[in-house]
Amino acid sequence: MTIKLDALINSLEGIETITDSAQVAKLSQDYHTFSPVLVPKLEGKVGDIVVRPANEAEVLKVAAACAKHRVPVTVRGAGTGNYGQCVPLHGGVILDMTRMQEIPWVKPGVARVEVGVKLATLDKKTREIGWEIRMAPSTYRTATIGGFIAGGSGGIGSIQYGLLGDRGNILALRVITVEDEPRAIELRGDDVQKVNHAWGINGIITEVEIPLAPAYPWAEVIVTFDEFMTAAKFGQALGNADGMIKKLISVFASQIPQYFHALQQYIPEGTHPVFLIISEPSLEFLPGLVQQYGGKITYKKPAEEAGKGINLAEFTWNHTTLHARSVDTAITYLQSMFPSDASGGLRLRSLKLVEHMYHHFGDEVMMHLEFFRVNGAVVPGALQLVRYTTEERLNEIIHYHEEQGVSIANPHTCIIEEGGRKVIAPEQLKFKEIVDPYGLMNPGKSKVLQFKVQN
Ligand code: FAD
Numbered sequence: 001m002t003i004k005l006d007a008l009i010n011s012l013e014g015i016e017t018i019t020d021s022a023q024v025a026k027l028s029q030d031y032h033t034f035s036p037v038l039v040p041k042l043e044g045k046v047g048d049i050v051v052r053p054a055n056e057a058e059v060l061k062v063a064a065a066c067a068k069h070r071v072p073v074t075v076r077g078a079g080t081g082n083y084g085q086c087v088p089l090h091g092g093v094i095l096d097m098t099r100m101q102e103i104p105w106v107k108p109g110v111a112r113v114e115v116g117v118k119l120a121t122l123d124k125k126t127r128e129i130g131w132e133i134r135m136a137p138s139t140y141r142t143a144t145i146g147g148f149i150a151g152g153s154g155g156i157g158s159i160q161y162g163l164l165g166d167r168g169n170i171l172a173l174r175v176i177t178v179e180d181e182p183r184a185i186e187l188r189g190d191d192v193q194k195v196n197h198a199w200g201i202n203g204i205i206t207e208v209e210i211p212l213a214p215a216y217p218w219a220e221v222i223v224t225f226d227e228f229m230t231a232a233k234f235g236q237a238l239g240n241a242d243g244m245i246k247k248l249i250s251v252f253a254s255q256i257p258q259y260f261h262a263l264q265q266y267i268p269e270g271t272h273p274v275f276l277i278i279s280e281p282s283l284e285f286l287p288g289l290v291q292q293y294g295g296k297i298t299y300k301k302p303a304e305e306a307g308k309g310i311n312l313a314e315f316t317w318n319h320t321t322l323h324a325r326s327v328d329t330a331i332t333y334l335q336s337m338f339p340s341d342a343s344g345g346l347r348l349r350s351l352k353l354v355e356h357m358y359h360h361f362g363d364e365v366m367m368h369l370e371f372f373r374v375n376g377a378v379v380p381g382a383l384q385l386v387r388y389t390t391e392e393r394l395n396e397i398i399h400y401h402e403e404q405g406v407s408i409a410n411p412h413t414c415i416i417e418e419g420g421r422k423v424i425a426p427e428q429l430k431f432k433e434i435v436d437p438y439g440l441m442n443p444g445k446s447k448v449l450q451f452k453v454q455n
Contacts, residue, residue, distance in 0.1 A: 004069045005048050011065040015058045018050035027076065027094050032084035034321055036332055037391050037412040042084045047074060047094035054099045056206045063182035063204060066093055066440055073178060074442045075200035077147025080139045082318060084414035085151045085199045089444035097146055100206065110171060112209045115146025131212035134161040134169060138317040146205050149196055156248050156277065156313050158372035159239060165196050171211055175203035177435040194431040199416055200442045202428060203435040216245060216279040217303030220312040221286065223295040224271035228253050229355050231272040232369060234293040236351060239371040239378030244285055248277035250316040251369040256385060259324040260315050266299040275312045317383065320368050324385050332388045335409040336401060340379040350379055353404060365397060417447045424448060
């Protein structure tokens with residue numbers, strides 16, 4: 001690789017690079033460390049050089065150099081992904097996109113933005129004209145919009161707008177090919193799916209166009225319940241209340257709040273809390289629903305204090321795992337989707353399945369639900385905390401869920417088809433041939449694509 005790299009570096013004059021080995025090693029990492037299965041598999045996997053383009057012209061130059069010298073390229077945003085998506089399996093260039101931070105325009109309902117912009121920054125910008133981003137992962141303060149689209153799936157806001165991959169949640173993507181003469185390709189409409197959640201194997205995204213939501217004043221609330229299933233049913237009922245606008249409904253089994261140090265005074269021991277982010281105009285209707293399910297409101301932060309003090313969002317989605325692991329590193333997690341059906345019949349089944357899993361695994365799998373919208377219906381997803389013992393036992397737990405009809409987006413693999421997506425769509429594979437003819441992009445992350453770098 002050394003000879004190739006020297007030649008590569010010579011063709012990158014004027015573009016920021018990092019060659020210090022400690023820095024390169026750091027920028028070869030992500031948050032796969034949540035998985036005790038992935039850690040040994042990805043140990044020692046590092047890039048050879050980090051390249052930090054400032055604009056699309058520089059990205060085109062890097063892509064041409066990588067194609068010419070047949071050097072693998074692993075694109076990176078903030079590196080907060082959990083599957084080892086950003087960890088280069090075959091060395092080469094780490095392409096750090098975080099310097100690309102322009103926001104070309106924001107209009108009512110839509111924004112065009114470079115990929116290195118952080119989600120929180122974008123949200124702040126769009127709120128200036130009364131709009132906000134539709135959804136964000138709980139890492140919104142650090143994660144980039146490019147990394148969210150290429151590696152994420154949904155989060156705070158998904159209760160209203162579904163997942164990122166749902167039709168209409170990404171309007172357009174501008175993608176750079178890695179070929180002898182790299183090109184920019186603009187994908188619009190359903191074509192964006194060729195690159196959405198493709199983990200950087202299908203072109204380098206430089207710009208995205210996303211739809212926005214009307215900005216609301218958001219209040220944050222904690223409600224506690226004596227029974228876990230009452231908390232879950234309350235969550236479902238609030239999710240189903242279409243007239244009440246909300247951005248987050250997270251339900252936790254009573255063992256989990258012990259990991260939320262900053263919130264302990266609001267969660268009496270042994271109770272099962274529900275965390276809510278709800279629009280202030282809908283707040284008036286909350287006490288009635290809480291009373292109906294026998295809950296207690298223990299914490300309320302009005303919208304005017306948004307951004308100050310505690311941010312409930314940063315205890316939800318995979319931040320729950322982060323907090324638990326900061327106390328006990330033997331804890332890992334699962335990502336599950338309980339079956340959905342707009343008719344309502346299966347929704348009952350999904351809560352019954354939640355109840356079954358809650359009792360079946362007891363303390364070994366601590367239930368953490370996140371409600372979100374799937375095909376028009378609100379369903380419980382889960383990022384359960386698992387007390388890890390062995391890989392074999394973890395797989396048993398996964399298989400048990402799957403046998404009962406719960407879909408698992410396995411976070412203990414760095415292979416795309418073994419995670420949430422299960423298959424690479426034929427259109428994605430066809431697009432891959434066009435944008436990456438030498439198979440240089442994030443090689444090794446797909447079962448069907450063999451690493452084939454030639455000299
Ligand atoms: P990175 O991790 O840098 O990249 C992710 C993937 O995208 C990689 O495969 C990379 O190669 C590719 N990529 C990055 N930029 C580009 C580009 N410009 N072109 C092509 N490919 C590119 N995820 C959720 O969906 N919802 C959550 O609520 C959530 N919560 C999390 C909480 C914690 C504590 C942690 C550690 C992770 C969480 N995640 C969540 C995962 C992750 O934070 C998000 O998906 C985030 O949006 C990734 O953004 P990033 O900039 O860090 O991307």
